Amino acid sequence: MKKLIKKLLIFILPVLVVLYPLDLVITKGLKKTRYEEFAEWNAILNGEVEADMVIMGGSRAFVHFSPEILDSSLQLNAYNLGMDGYLFPMQQARFDAYLEQNDKPRYVLQSVSMSTLSRRNGLYSREQFLPYLDNEKVLMATKAYEGLSWFDYNVPLLRYRKQWDLITIGATESLGVRHISGNEKHKGYVGRSRSWDGTFEKFVENSPEGIVADVEEEVVMAFESYLKRCKENDIQVILVYTPEFEGIQRYFVNRAEVMGIYQRLATKFDLEFLDYSADPMCSDQTFFYNSQHMNKSGAEKFSRKLAGDLKEIVAN
Amino acid sequence: MLFNSFEYAIFLPVVFLIYWFVVNKNLKLQNLALLCASYLFYGWWDYRFLLLIFISTVADYVLGQKIEGTDNLKLKRLFLRLSVLANLGLLGFFKYYNFFIESWINAWGTFGVDFSGSSTLNIILPVGISFYTFQTMSYSLDIYKGQLKPTKDFIAFGAFVSFFPQLVAGPIERASNLLPQILRKRVFNAEDAKDGLRQILMGLFKKVLVADTLAKIVESTFSGDESLSASTLAVGAVCFSFQIYADFSGYSDIAIGTAKLFGVRLMTNFRFPFFSRSISEFWRRWHISLYSWLNDYVFLPLNIRFRFWGKIGLLLAVWMTFGISGLWHGAGWNYVLFGLIQAAYLTPVIFFGKLGAISSRKLKKSDRLSSKGTLLRDIFKMLLTFILINISFIFFRAPTVAEGWNYVVNLFDASLFSPPFLRTKRPFIFLIILILMEWFNRDKEHAMEWTDSKTPRWVRWGIYYAIIAMMFLFGGETQEFIYFQF
Known part of the structure; x- marks a missing residue:
């Protein structure tokens, strides 16, 4: 039996020996790449953003706010930190990581929605975090979600299992091959040229009575302390409720309650709350690809309108 | 605990070392270690259901002795019925209660009688209940038939019922095969252990590279999407047959391989069934x-x-x-x-x-696959058998009979001859590797048995490293084993 165990150890040894160097090469490559989600993370964690105005939020932030339009109109440097699929807890983690490596912004445009004040259980698009698990902020943020195990955090290379694309991108970047985003992301913003996808109609069919937007007390408290911290650090937060298709609005049965929380917090911290949920754009379906997200033409029209509204605030 | 999880990768060597190095001198302690390990393995899912295994164990332990202890045939029959009732009672309640209530309501509903007041319960199906209840029933049945003497060693009996390699998805062991192995001192056999490790690797290959990668294709073709062509549906159906085979036989390979590490021989559960030349042969494989x-x-x-x-x-x-x-x-x-x-x-x-x-x-003598003369005819028969089995598997995978029927009907369409729409072709590479490995080793117990000592070590190790690397790079999203739900 001892002979067998010895043989097994000899068999496993080369595997263990290559784990760490391979992990190092792949991680190093991914930390340089400009490919998809890594482009934003690398810019943030390498302190390359240094924006005057950052846009915070989930997917509604990331597809609605065009930094280029805000830049040209407001004569400042804006950057979109919106995270697809994430609600406030992860948004805050990204903001903290940003502050650690970049100068504090003068303004934060905080996109809010019906789902901002809750949390999700599992990591969405978990691969975007894999190269940064050595970063304290990313580490703490991801640990709050399901999706990565103890082994992913502690055993080299294991977190890249079944990620052939990431492995090749990381390895080739390390060798000097550049990978640029396949999508048209610019300064964190993606304008999606999509037409109405019909998911709203399916939603209505499945939930004719509507749904209750989750509001978690713990998240509301975290949101409140984030607003307080920004105020203490002279970061001006502007809450923005971007347009949403008007047909959906009556299906959030506690809509008034959620909007009331935003109103209350705006009053408490003396913040501007720009609410576009009654904007005429909301009734025009051609500006949306689903009930929550505007397409490129809608987003850019909205960004111009927002820039106009912000001029006065920024001037003051 | 899943076989294809990191937890198991730690659990198995730890249990192995305790079993052979710490408690190896004392059979009772060894069995106790096995029992504790098995309960830990099962409790990892949901510790509450350990009680069910315990109930099943106690019931059959007691009733087995009662059956043996009386000469009165009526009493013997009564005790046997109690054992069957206890096991089928657990199974019936946890697995079939809602099914029968719903079927009852629907059946009367067709005659206009409203029984919708009969309520279903929110019952969670305990993992592997169909497997261990059948296994324990075989114990009482074999004692009743006089083919087995009951054991008085409760620990050994508990280890037999809950033996972790095959507890959750079989093979469903007969007491007459497994219990005597638990009751006698096991001797470590290095050749068996090596073969066990090879079989575990083969099982992981089937599960991680074949079943889990085919799963995505199967999910999309069985999603009810009416825009899919008949050829895509046909490929989906074929993929499901291979998915369920790779998934389930992969589990069996890992179970049998693991048991070999502990000096226990489990029964063969699959004998390359897709090489069957008739339906009756298929059910022997x-x-x-x-x-x-x-x-x-x-x-x-x-x-x-x-x-x-x-x-x-x-x-x-x-x-x-x-x-x-x-x-x-x-x-x-x-x-x-x-x-x-x-x-x-x-x-x-x-x-x-x-x-x-x-x-x-x-297997029957005639089931042995000939390589001379009749090969073409054999392959034709295999294909025909596969098609028939494949059609029946559509109903296995479809959520309802009606959806299964629709799937079959949609196969008979002119688009059957159009190229199928496939998002990925990679799973087919692994599938072809699996079929070739099985074909060339069809006279062996498992498809990796050929890598014995006659093959140079660098070739063997090269293959093992290649499989591990492929699993690391290309493995499908981790899925539970399909048969856990049964």
Whole structure:
């Protein structure tokens, strides 16, 4: 039996020996790449953003706010930190990581929605975090979600299992091959040229009575302390409720309650709350690809309108 | 705990070391270690259901001794019935309660009688309940038939019932095979252990690279998307047959391989079933532990009971046994239909051929695959058998009979001859590797048995490293083993 165990150890040894160097090469490559989600993370964690105005939020932030339009109109440097699929807890983690490596912004445009004040259980698009698990902020943020195990955090290379694309991108970047985003992301913003996808109609069919937007007390408290911290650090937060298709609005049965929380917090911290949920754009379906997200033409029209509204605030 | 998880990768060597290095001098302690490890393994899912295994263990331990302890045939029968009732009672409540209530309401509903007041319960199905209840029942049945003496060693019996390699998804062991191995001192055999490790690797290859990668194709084709062409549906159906095979036989390989590490030999559960040249041969190669169990404890008693009715009696026994086999798989009419389709396939054999058993733990001489002369004819028969089995598997995978039927109907369309739409082709590479490995080793116990000491070490190790690397790079999203739900 001892002979067998010895043989097994000899068999496993080369595997263990290559784990760490391979992990190092792949991680190093991914930390340089400009490919998809890594482009934003690398810019943030390498302190390359240094924006005057950052846009915070989930997917509604990331597809609605065009930094280029805000830049040209407001004569400042804006950057979109919106995270697809994430609600406030992860948004805050990204903001903290940003502050650690970049100068504090003068303004934060905080996109809010019906789902901002809750949390999700599992990591969405978990691969975007894999190269940064050595970063304290990313580490703490991801640990709050399901999706990565103890082994992913502690055993080299294991977190890249079944990620052939990431492995090749990381390895080739390390060798000097550049990978640029396949999508048209610019300064964190993606304008999606999509037409109405019909998911709203399916939603209505499945939930004719509507749904209750989750509001978690713990998240509301975290949101409140984030607003307080920004105020203490002279970061001006502007809450923005971007347009949403008007047909959906009556299906959030506690809509008034959620909007009331935003109103209350705006009053408490003396913040501007720009609410576009009654904007005429909301009734025009051609500006949306689903009930929550505007397409490129809608987003850019909205960004111009927002820039106009912000001029006065920024001037003051 | 999943076999294809990191937790298991730590659990297995730890248990192995304790088993062979810490408690190896004392059989009772070794069995106790095995029992504790098995309860930990099962409790990892949901510790509450350990109570069910314990109840099943105590019931059969006590009733087994009662059956043996009396000469009164009526009492013997009573104790046996109690054992069957206890096991089927657990199974019936946790697995079939809602199914029968819903079927009751629906059946009366068709006659306009409203029974919708009868309520279903929110019952969680305990993992592997169909497997261990059948295993413990075999103990009482074998004692009743005089084929086994009951044990007085409760720890050993508990280890037999809950033996972790095969607890959750089989093979469903017979007490007459596994219990004596638990009761006697095990001796470490390095060759068996090495073969066990190879079999575990083969099982992981099947699960991680074949079953889990095919899963995505299967999910999309069985999603009810009506825009899919008939050719895409046909590929999806074929993929499901291979998915379920790779998933389930992969589990069996890991279970059997793991047992070998502990000096225990489990029964073979799959013998390359897709190389069968007839339906009856298929059932001697597929899920052998279940179908031989059903053969011995359901089909043969029924056949004896109906023997005066000649071929009609045999027909009845076959249809009832396969109907039960379908229901064993799941509480749904689609599973029953899956079983009945097999019975329908075997019906001509009853009238025009010779059907002695529905399954067997041993292959017939004629089941051995010839490589001379008849190969082309054999391959043709294999394809035909595969198509028939494949059609029945559609009902196994579809959520309802109606959806299964729609799937089959949609296959018969002119678009059957158009190129199928496939998002990825990578799973087919692994599938072809699997088929080739199995084909060239079809006379072996498992497809990686060929890498024995006659093959140079660098070739063997090269293959093992290649498989591990492929699993690391290309493995599909981790899925539970399909048979856990049964």
